[in-house]
Amino acid sequence: MESIKLKSPWPSSVAWARITADGALELELYDHSEQAAQSLGGDVAWIWTADATQASAALEVSGDDELLRVLEERFEHVHAARLGPSPV
Secondary structure, eight states, rough: OOOEEESSSSSTEEEEEEOOTTTTTEEEEOOOOHHHHHHHHSOOEEEEEEEEEHHHHHHTOSSSHHHHHHHHHHHSSSSHHHHHSOOO
């Protein structure tokens, strides 16, 4: 499973994008801020999964490596990639 680090929206968070063994695009965000701990009792995390083939088509790229590279280069942070201009 190939993975790249994406920009995250807050200083206390970290994000990744990866292609899973079954061909899905997975975006992952962890927020380990004090606010997250106070609000929810610990770290906050989400994993968003999409079809990598559909994501590649929507972003007009070919192949998993190019998809991950474009996500890293084109979007301000992981939320922007998740909510981007195309429904991926």
